[in-house]
Structure formats: C-alpha cells, structure tokens
Amino acid sequence: MIADETRSAKARWALRSWWLVAAMWTRATMAYRASFFLMLAASLAATSLDFVVLLLMFQHTDRLGGWSLAELGFLYGTSGLCLGLANLFVGSVDALGDRIRTGTLDTMLIRPAPALAQLCAERFSLRRLGRPLQAVAVLVWSLTVLPVHWTADRLLLVPLLLVCGTVIFSAIYIGGATLQFWWGEARELQNSLTYGGATLIHYPPTIFAKELVAGVVFGVPLAFVNWLPALRILDRPDPLGLPTAFQYASPIAAALCVLAAAAAWRAGLRAYRGTGN
Amino acid sequence: MDTSVEAAADTSAQLRPERGEPGPDGRPEGAGRQDIGRQDAGRRQAGRLYLAIAQGAFRRYSTYRAATVAGAVTNTVFGFILAYTFLALWQARPGLGGYDSVQAVTYIWISQSLLVTVAVWGGGFQDEVQERFRTGDIAIDLYRPVDFQGWWLATDLGRAAFHLFARGVLPTLAGALAFSLTLPADPLVWAVFLLAVLLAVVVSFGLRFLVSLTGFWLHDSEGIRAVMLVVAMFFSGMLLPIGLFPGWLGELAHVLPWAALIQIPTDILLERRSGFAVLTGLGFQLLWAVLLLAAGRAAQLLATRKVVVQGG
Amino acid sequence: MTLIELQDVRRSFTIRTKAGRLRREKREVHAVDGLTFGIDAGECVGYIGPNGAGKSTTIKMLTGILVPSSGRLRVAGVDPARERARLARRIGVVFGQRTTLWWDLPLRDSYELARRIYRIPDARYRANLDRCVELLDLGGLLDTPVRQLSLGQRMRGDLAAALLHDPQVLYLDEPTIGLDVVSKARVREFLREVNTDQGTTVLLTTHDLVDIEQLCGRVMVIDHGRVVYDGSLDGLHAAGQSERTLVVDLAEAGPAIEVAGARVVRVEGPRQWLAFPAEESAAPIVAAVADRYPLVDLSVREPAIEDVIARMYAEVAIG
Numbered sequence: 001m002i003a004d005e006t007r008s009a010k011a012r013w014a015l016r017s018w019w020l021v022a023a024m025w026t027r028a029t030m031a032y033r034a035s036f037f038l039m040l041a042a043s044l045a046a047t048s049l050d051f052v053v054l055l056l057m058f059q060h061t062d063r064l065g066g067w068s069l070a071e072l073g074f075l076y077g078t079s080g081l082c083l084g085l086a087n088l089f090v091g092s093v094d095a096l097g098d099r100i101r102t103g104t105l106d107t108m109l110i111r112p113a114p115a116l117a118q119l120c121a122e123r124f125s126l127r128r129l130g131r132p133l134q135a136v137a138v139l140v141w142s143l144t145v146l147p148v149h150w151t152a153d154r155l156l157l158v159p160l161l162l163v164c165g166t167v168i169f170s171a172i173y174i175g176g177a178t179l180q181f182w183w184g185e186a187r188e189l190q191n192s193l194t195y196g197g198a199t200l201i202h203y204p205p206t207i208f209a210k211e212l213v214a215g216v217v218f219g220v221p222l223a224f225v226n227w228l229p230a231l232r233i234l235d236r237p238d239p240l241g242l243p244t245a246f247q248y249a250s251p252i253a254a255a256l257c258v259l260a261a262a263a264a265w266r267a268g269l270r271a272y273r274g275t276g277n
Numbered sequence: 278m279d280t281s282v283e284a285a286a287d288t289s290a291q292l293r294p295e296r297g298e299p300g301p302d303g304r305p306e307g308a309g310r311q312d313i314g315r316q317d318a319g320r321r322q323a324g325r326l327y328l329a330i331a332q333g334a335f336r337r338y339s340t341y342r343a344a345t346v347a348g349a350v351t352n353t354v355f356g357f358i359l360a361y362t363f364l365a366l367w368q369a370r371p372g373l374g375g376y377d378s379v380q381a382v383t384y385i386w387i388s389q390s391l392l393v394t395v396a397v398w399g400g401g402f403q404d405e406v407q408e409r410f411r412t413g414d415i416a417i418d419l420y421r422p423v424d425f426q427g428w429w430l431a432t433d434l435g436r437a438a439f440h441l442f443a444r445g446v447l448p449t450l451a452g453a454l455a456f457s458l459t460l461p462a463d464p465l466v467w468a469v470f471l472l473a474v475l476l477a478v479v480v481s482f483g484l485r486f487l488v489s490l491t492g493f494w495l496h497d498s499e500g501i502r503a504v505m506l507v508v509a510m511f512f513s514g515m516l517l518p519i520g521l522f523p524g525w526l527g528e529l530a531h532v533l534p535w536a537a538l539i540q541i542p543t544d545i546l547l548e549r550r551s552g553f554a555v556l557t558g559l560g561f562q563l564l565w566a567v568l569l570l571a572a573g574r575a576a577q578l579l580a581t582r583k584v585v586v587q588g589g
Numbered sequence: 590m591t592l593i594e595l596q597d598v599r600r601s602f603t604i605r606t607k608a609g610r611l612r613r614e615k616r617e618v619h620a621v622d623g624l625t626f627g628i629d630a631g632e633c634v635g636y637i638g639p640n641g642a643g644k645s646t647t648i649k650m651l652t653g654i655l656v657p658s659s660g661r662l663r664v665a666g667v668d669p670a671r672e673r674a675r676l677a678r679r680i681g682v683v684f685g686q687r688t689t690l691w692w693d694l695p696l697r698d699s700y701e702l703a704r705r706i707y708r709i710p711d712a713r714y715r716a717n718l719d720r721c722v723e724l725l726d727l728g729g730l731l732d733t734p735v736r737q738l739s740l741g742q743r744m745r746g747d748l749a750a751a752l753l754h755d756p757q758v759l760y761l762d763e764p765t766i767g768l769d770v771v772s773k774a775r776v777r778e779f780l781r782e783v784n785t786d787q788g789t790t791v792l793l794t795t796h797d798l799v800d801i802e803q804l805c806g807r808v809m810v811i812d813h814g815r816v817v818y819d820g821s822l823d824g825l826h827a828a829g830q831s832e833r834t835l836v837v838d839l840a841e842a843g844p845a846i847e848v849a850g851a852r853v854v855r856v857e858g859p860r861q862w863l864a865f866p867a868e869e870s871a872a873p874i875v876a877a878v879a880d881r882y883p884l885v886d887l888s889v890r891e892p893a894i895e896d897v898i899a900r901m902y903a904e905v906a907i908g
Contacts, residue, residue, distance in 0.1 A: 017706060020702060020705050020706060021702065024691070024694065024698055024701075024702050025694075027698070028693060028694050028698065035496075035497060035499075035500060038500040038503075039499070039500055039503060042500060042503035042504050042506075042507065043503070045504070045507045046503065046506060046507045046510075049507060049510060049511055049516060050516075052511070052516075053516045053517050056517055056521060056522065056523070057362075057366050057517070057521075059521075059523050060366065060369075060370045060373055060521065061366060061369035061370050063369060064362075064365050064366060064369065065365045102687065103684070103686075103687045104687075106649070106654050106684075107682075107684070107687070107688075107689040109652075109653070109654045109673065110652045110653070110654065110673075110677055110680070110682050110689070111677055111706055111707075112674045112675075112677035112678050112706060112707060112708075113674075113706045114674075183343050183347075184343070185341055185342075185343040185344035185347065186343055186344070186347045187344070187347065188344060188347040188348045188351050189347035189350060189351060191351050192350060192351040192353075192354035192355070196351065196354045196355055196358060199355070199358050199359075200358045203358075203361070203362050203365070206365075207361050207362060207364065207365035208358075208361045209361070212357070212361070273654060273655055273656045273670075274600070274602070274655055274656050274658070275656045275670070
C-alpha cells in the first residue's frame with residue numbers, strides 16, 4: 001500500500017516535471033510567433049505529403065490490396081495521429097546521444113526531477129502538432145465517408161486504439177532512444193521503427209508479406225496500433241487468421257511495450273551510471 | 278564513450294582553410310599578374326587543393342560509422358515497406374507509368390539508395406554552414422583565399438562519394454536479395470548512371486547553397502529549409518515517380534530542377550532512357566547545375582557586398 | 590560534523606581500444622583507486638590534480654551521476670548512488686565547461702523553473718535570488734538568453750542557479766576556467782561570501798592555483814585516483830620539498846659562489862639565484878654570503894605553488 005502510494009506520487013512528480021519543462025519551452029518558442037507559425041505550416045505540409053502520395057496512387061486505382069481510399073484514410077489517420085502525439089510528448093528523447101555527448105544528461109541527473117521526464121520535455125515544441133493535425137483531418141474525413149456499421153465495441157475501439165497507439169509509439173521512441181546509451185550515433189535507427197513503422201501501417205496488411213505482418217504482431221507490436229482494431233471496425237478478414245481476441249488486445253500490447261521500454265531505459269541508465277559494472 | 282564525433286570535428290577544423298592573409302580584393306596578392314606557366318601551375322595546385330578538401334570530407338564522414346550503419350538500415354527498412362506498396366499498386370495497374378512491376382520495385386530501391394547521396398532532405402554541408410552562421414565565422418569564410426562556393430562544393434562532393442558507397446550498397450543488396458530487381462548488365466549504363474548521380478549531387482548542392490545563403494538576409498533559414506524539404510521530397514520523384522503525377526503537375530515536375538536528383542539517374546539505370554534520351558537527361562541536369570551554380574555565385578557576391586557594407 | 594565521507598571508494602571503467610583493423614581490446618582503468626577522506630560542514634576544500642587524475646569522476650560520484658565500483662560514500666547523510674533525487678535538493682553543482690542553465694532561454698526562466706523543480710518556497714526563492722542578483726551583479730542580465738551571455742556572465746548565472754535552493758554543499762568543477770581577471774576576482778569574492786557568511790561547504794576543482802590560495806583552507810591533491818596530499822596550503826610546500834630562492838646582487842660579476850646549505854641555480858652578471866629548502870631560515874645563508882662576498886642587495890622569493898605541485902606529480906609518477 002505504501003509502496004503504491006510512493007509509486008503514484010513518483011509518477012505524478014514525473015508528469016509534473018515534464019509539464020514544467022514543456023511549458024517553459026512553449027513560452028520561449030511563442031516569443032517568436034511568426035517563426036513558430038511558419039514552422040508549424042512547414043510541418044503540416046511535410047507530414048501531409050504521405051497522404052498526397054496515397055491520393056496520387058488512387059488516381060490510378062480505386063483499390064490497394066483490396067482496400068479503398070477511405071479505408072486507407074482510416075489507417076493513415078490513426079497511425080499519423082498516434083505517431084504525431086507520441087512525437088509531441090516524448091519525441092525529444094531521440095536526442096539522447098547528443099545530450100550524453102554535450103553533458104546535458106549529467107545536468108539533468110543532478111536535478112531533483114526524473115531525467116527521462118526532462119529528456120522528453122527538452123525543446124518541447126508545439127510545431128510538432130503539424131502531423132497530428134493533418135492526421136485528425138484525414139481520420140475525420142474517413143470516418144464520415146466510411147460505411148461503418150457502428151456497434152458499441154466499434155465505437156469504444158476508436159478512442160482505445162488512439163490512446164494505446166500513442167502509448168505504443170511513445171514506448172518505441174523511448175526504447176529506441178535508449179540504444180544510444182551504448183551506441184551514441186544510432187539516432188537514425190529508431191526512425192525506421194517510428195516513421196518507418198507509421199508508414200507501414202498507413203497501408204493495409206494485405207499488401208505485405210505474411211512474415212512482415214507477423215513481425216509487427218509478435219515482434220514490434222505496431223499491428224496493435226491500428227491494423228488489428230481496424231479489422232474489427234472495418235469488418236475485414238484477418239490475413240493471418242488470428243483469433244478475434246487480438247483485435248481487442250491493444251491495451252495489453254501497449255502495457256507490454258511500456259514495460260519493455262521502462263526496462264530498457266533502466267538498463268541504459270544503469271550502464272551509463274556504471275551500476276554493478 | 279565514443280569520441281569519433283569530436284575527432285571528426287577536429288579534422289574538420291584542421292581542414293578549413295587557414296585564416297591566411299588575403300590581398301585587398303580578397304584574393305591572394307599578385308593573382309592575375311602571373312605569367313601563363315605559373316597560372317597553369319596555380320590551376321593544378323587549386324585542383325589538388327579541392328581534391329584534398331573532398332578527400333578530407335570523405336574521411337570525415339567515414340568516421341561516423343555507427344550513424345552510417347543506422348542510416349543504411351533505415352533506408353533498407355523504408356525500401357521494404359515502399360516496395361510492397363508499389364507491388365500492390367502495380368498489381369492493381371500493371372504497366373502503370375510505363376514501368377513494369379519489377380522496374381517499379383527497382384525504382385524504390387534505387388531511390389532509397391540515392392536519397393542521402395543527393396541529399397534530398399538537405400543537410401551535408403548545410404549543417405556546417407548553419408553552425409558557421411551561429412558562431413559568426415561565416416563572414417570570415419567569405420574572405421578566405423579559397424573560394425567559398427568551391428570549398429563547400431568540394432566538401433559536398435567528398436561527402437556524396439562516401440554516402441553513395443556507404444548508404445547505397447546495403448539497400449541495393451537487400452533489395453536485390455529480397456525482391457527481383459532489374460539492374461543493367463552493361464557497364465556503360467552504370468558509368469552513365471554514375472555521371473548522372475554526380476550531376477544530381479551538383480544540382481542538389483546548387484539548391485542547398487542558395488538556401489544556406491539566405492542566412493545572410495534572414496534571421497533563421499530553418500523555415501526555408503523545412504519548406505525546401507517538402508518540395509524536394511515531392512518533386513524529386515522520391516515518393517512516387519514523376520510520370521505518375523497527373524496532368525500539369527507532372528509537366529511542371531518534369532522541368533523543375535528536383536527532377537535531376539532522383540528521377541533522371543533512376544530512369545537511366547532502369548534503361549528507360551537510352552540513346553538520345555540519355556543525352557537530353559544529362560543535358561537537363563547540366564543546365565540546371567550551371568544555372569544554380571551561377572545563381573549561387575551571384576548570391577555569394579551580394580552576400581559579400583552586404584558583409585562589407587555592414588562590416589561583418 | 591562530517592558532511593562528505595568517502596571510505597575506500599573505487600571506480601573503474603572498461604575502455605575499448607582499437608587493436609588492429611577490427612579487433613578491439615578491453616582494458617580496465619582505475620579512475621578512482623581507493624579514496625578515503627572526510628569534509629566537515631563549512632569547509633572550503635580545493636581538489637586539485639592533473640588531467641585524468643580522477644577529479645571529475647569523484648565529483649560525478651559525489652553528485653550521484655556515477656555509481657562507485659566499491660566503497661562507501663555519504664553526502665549530507667545520503668548515499669548519492671541510491672538517493673540521487675533526494676541528494677539533488679541538498680547540493681549545488683557548477684560545471685565550468687558547460688552550463689546547467691537552459692541554453693536558449695533567458696536566465697529568469699531558468700531560475701523560475703529551478704524554483705518549481707526544487708520546490709523552493711516563494712519567500713526563500715525571492716530572498717536568495719535578490720541576494721545572488723546583487724552580489725553577482727545579474728540585474729541587467731535576467732532577461733538575456735543564456736547563449737548570448739559572455740562566459741563570465743554565464744558563470745555568474747550558473748552560480749546563482751546552483752544556490753537558489755540553499756544547498757548544504759556546493760561542488761564547483763573549474764569555476765574560473767576561461768574567465769578574465771575581473772570575472773575571476775568577482776567569482777572568488779562571491780564564493781568566499783557563500784562559504785563564510787552562508788556556511789555552505791565548498792568543494793572545488795581547479796587548475797588555477799590562485800583560486801586555492803584565495804579560497805581554500807584545505808587542499809587535496811589527487812593523482813592516479815589516489816590522494817597524494819591532504820592538508821593546508823602551507824603544508825603543501827613542505828610536502829612537496831619546495832625550495833625558496835635567495836636572490837643576491839654582488840658588487841661585480843663572477844663565477845657561482847659557494848655557500849653551505851644552498852646551491853646556485855642561476856647566474857646572470859652580478860646577480861645570482863640560490864635555492865634552499867623552504868622550511869630553513871634564510872638568515873644564516875644571508876650571513877654566510879655577506880661574510881665572504883661583497884653584497885649589494887638581496888631578496889627572498891617564495892616558492893611558486895605550481896612548481897611544488899608539478900614536483901609532487903613527478904614524484905608520484907616515478908614512485
């Protein structure tokens with residue numbers, strides 16, 4: 001009981017630390033308002049390109065892997081929104097290698113706030129809203145045009161997958177960044193998991209090799225961000241023929257991701273501080 | 278701790294031209310008064326200098342070993358994902374844009390292999406120039422005995438040579454192993470392809486150089502860089518072959534300089550351009566290279582004048 | 590009261606070095622090799638040694654950033670490795686070579702954030718900030734982004750940031766490095782104030798021995814991860830077998846003179862330099878010279894502490 005209380009107090013303090021640092025950076029960037037809006041617009045345009053490519057593809061066909069543009073819009077919107085929010089909340093963690101090199105991590109370690117919370121909030125910028133904003137637009141459009149047969153479970157699955165997807169991508173950001181404790185220049189590697197992963201799940205699972213699909217169900221569980229819940233919401237058959245339970249299992253996948261990322265972070269920090277060397 | 282980055286930074290500092298004493302017009306004293314023979318020797322010497330600069334950049338980038346591997350892996354992952362999307366599209370529309378599905382998949386892998394070499398995303402020397410702006414050293418750079426534009430071009434060519442090898446081989450190999458690709462057997466095609474890549478790098482340099490020089494007039498060229506990234510990704514054919522763009526958008530994309538970055542080298546390697554079309558492709562690249570370098574030269578003169586007026 | 594306590598603290602690193610094209614060799618390096626010492630509340634201690642002697646490693650262990658390989662360590666009653674966050678509220682840290690401030694933000698924002706992160710009560714915060722602003726002359730700088738500050742201004746800003754939460758211990762890693770003479774003087778003045786008036790315990794590493802001479806009642810010399818000297822500055826001279834110098838001006842130039850208890854180290858025209866052990870009195874040597882040679886003028890020079898320490902390192906290296 002006491003342990004639980006201190007744990008929740010610790011979590012609250014971590015969130016509050018994140019909030020304090022992020023709020024400070026927001027005030028600072030808002031001082032240059034024009035520059036902020038230009039960068040937000042650029043981010044909006046850059047991240048919309050992926051959807052423009054989808055539109056151009058659908059100039060030449062009305063089905064991709066058997067899925068319609070509106071269905072891909074649902075995949076695109078959910079994937080982009082989850083990645084975008086994760087990037088907004090914890091994306092700064094990917095500069096860990098630089099923070100180690102310049103000694104900034106040391107200065108974070110001597111403050112009475114969790115270093116991970118400080119790392120995630122460092123250089124927080126609302127200009128990263130570009131990706132989630134355009135993703136929301138596409139998602140809303142797809143939900144209005146898709147002939148979904150709405151039932152209680154389908155209605156619940158949408159917010160659930162958005163929350164779980166954001167958590168899964170956040171865990172991937174943190175877990176991937178942790179590699180930089182050992183491999184300082186590996187920053188770009190996690191792009192293949194975050195941006196690469198998000199691109200993968202813009203598209204329907206039917207177009208990929210079964211091994212690849214199985215890899216993102218049982219390996220890096222990106223399939224739980226949108227593929228599996230989408231099969232249920234859009235009433236589509238599972239190309240792998242997995243039990244229906246998988247389509248509701250995003251919270252479990254998200255929880256496993258968080259545990260794995262937390263373990264990786266602890267191991268990395270222990271290696272950095274030389275615990276039990 | 279890995280210190281290769283500091284080591285690289287040291288090397289780059291050593292490689293920068295000495296803060297020598299230029300003559301009153303910013304050139305080494307006596308230039309232009311030498312006889313022909315000495316001019317020739319001078320030219321040879323300058324050639325050796327630029328070669329040394331390029332070699333230095335090549336070596337410097339080759340020290341970022343982990344970053345290079347991480348980047349090549351990322352290109353490979355994207356290659357896999359995008360190859361499947363193209364396969365799906367070409368399954369729905371065989372022969373789309375004049376590519377068969379094998380050519381379409383090859384297009385993806387070649388473009389991923391070239392992405393960093395031709396710096397579609399920007400970067401390379403741009404990051405260094407930005408740092409020089411931040412520290413204020415940029416004003417001094419304009420007055421060095423080594424030509425400003427030539428110095429950075431040599432640096433970027435050295436970088437590109439390294440990236441062509443280090444960021445190109447892994448994706449191409451992975452693509453060839455996992456998919457059926459069509460790569461030319463004729464060594465002449467490969468030679469022409471390499472020439473096209475060289476020109477692509479120069480065009481890309483020309484564009485990035487102009488973007489970097491905006492730093493003399495703008496407080497922060499980060500915004501311009503971000504916009505350029507969007508434009509370059511789209512109009513280079515990196516995301517989708519330009520031939521698939523509808524109507525006027527396609528026609529526009531075909532004449533913009535970004536077509537020289539990915540679309541033309543890839544089409545040459547796919548032997549979609551052969552005979553005379555190869556020459557027009559290379560000619561298109563050369564034209565843009567010359568135009569952009571000239572524009573960069575003009576911008577550099579304006580920047581120098583501005584620095585003179587404001588005293589740096 | 591002992592505020593900082595180390596008992597046989599060791600810290601080793603595994604270094605991988607290139608051996609050949611692909612092979613890498615592992616090597617164990619003992620950065621800190623059995624440190625035992627204590628520092629009382631209110632002391633100001635200079636912690637000096639050559640590069641790579643283990644100074645930074647010690648500081649990192651005392652702040653909880655690094656965990657010792659073995660040994661016992663306590664700072665203000667806390668084990669730094671286990672309770673880093675709790676310790677953080679009791680210590681202040683200033684790194685001369687990098688800032689703990691937020692680079693792109695005005696000083697004021699950094700302080701405001703520190704107030705919230707360290708949960709400093711409002712009244713306390715305002716009093717401390719006012720005092721630091723006054724003593725460090727920061728009034729005009731509070732709204733300047735840190736990156737626009739000069740090195741000296743930034744260091745003053747860092748000092749204030751480290752003291753807003755009333756730490757019991759202040760660690761300073763090269764606090765005067767790269768500063769001009771005026772800035773150095775101001776920083777030293779401030780540190781003396783903090784140490785004597787506030788009673789804050791100060792541990793500083795430095796290459797500038799004037800810092801030590803002006804601030805520290807106690808010096809610890811560390812080399813190869815071990816303490817080779819611990820005591821007063823005066824004692825350091827004796828420990829380092831330092832020599833004073835007697836400079837004599839004779840009536841005319843001549844060969845090196847011979848005097849018992851001293852040796853000539855330099856001759857320049859009529860002026861000669863005689864070295865003798867620092868702890869000996871100069872009087873008998875002066876008398877002996879005046880007795881045998883025509884003496885015009887004389888002066889005695891104290892040993893330079895740099896020389897003393899350099900000699901000390903050299904001995905450790907040989908021994």
